Amino acid sequence: MDFQSEKRLVRDYYAALDSAEGPMIEDVMTRFVADDYIWRGYHPFHEQTSGQDVARVFWQPFRQAFTRMQRRMDIFIAGKNEMDGFQSTWVISMGHLMGIFKKPWLGIPPTGKIGIMRYCEFNKLEDGKITETAMFFDIPMVMMQAGLQPFPPQTGTHMVQPGPMTHTGLCFDPQDPLEGEKTLAAINFMIGDIRDWKDREPEGLEIELPRSWNDDMIWWGPAGIGASYTIDGYIRGHSGPFRDGLGDMTFNGHLCRLAEGEFGGFFGWPNLTILPEGGFMGMPATGKYSDMRVIDMYRRDGDKLTENWIFIDLLHFWNQQGVDILARTTKDAQP
Structure with a gap:
């Protein structure tokens, strides 16, 4: 399989989601996700069981805080899931969500400057709909950009992390x-x-x-x-x-x-x-x-x-x- 239809669906979903504002985000979720949708997210969001809930709990507040959002992808791949015997198809996207951090989010004070949050999202595709999502995002990264220190000094180096050194992570076309x-x-x-x-x-x-x-x-x-x-x-x-x-x-x-x-x-x-x-x-x-x-x-x-x-x-x-x-x-x- 070349996974082109699944990749196209996720790219269409992102284009619609990233351009929508306010209540329109719920309309996008309704259009692209299944009725029995499962979304797994970072604390404090955890599991959500409908696209409308994901829009209200995560996307709308985030987009109100981070205006003019851009999705800056570094990796985009698809494949069959080894964990279910290579039966289901998933599409993975990884990169950063970037906007102007204008309003408080989760109690984090806005900076009025560019704000960047790492994310990685796994989407399961069935019958032309997204049925499951795991979306993890680096909230402590946002906290540190706002001048907060959520943890003691790190053993590694904190930075805005680049994508692959080879710049070959966006696998929009079929792969070997x-x-x-x-x-x-x-x-x-x-x-x-x-x-x-x-x-x-x-x-x-x-x-x-x-x-x-x-x-x-x-x-x-x-x-x-x-x-x-x-x-x-x-x-x-x-x-x-x-x-x-x-x-x-x-x-x-x-x-x-x-x-x-x-x-x-x-x-x-x-x-x-x-x-x-x-x-x-x-x-x-x-x-x-x-x-x-x-x-x-x-x-x-x-x-x-x-x-x-x-x-x-x-x-x-x-x-x-x-x-x-x-x-x-x-x-x-x-x-």
């Missing part, structure tokens, strides 16, 4: 299916190697990671953790602190995993259930388990992965630990 198979195989090898690390003799990340990653890898992490470059930088900037600060961990699986061309990704709801042992992201141990909802997007170079864009619902994760990051950080903020 063999390249997609190679990418999915590389992603699956990496997942399996991570899941097996606790059952192996201690070997160290310096030995483990080069099996899956090129040495010049880039890990584009969420605001609060930040980005890291090279395997050594990734060990220092995220993977080392992650394993040191998080204890008992259960892998819950993914709802969707696919690849097209040299790009691929997955999401779970939740991916992981983790018991923090203290220190991760500067937070103390609480003795409570927390779910981690994650979207990962990848670029493969050769036989290994080389770029990785990560979306983690950190607000939800820490809220389960008893810390309402959003409320705590915005309570004294003045618009």
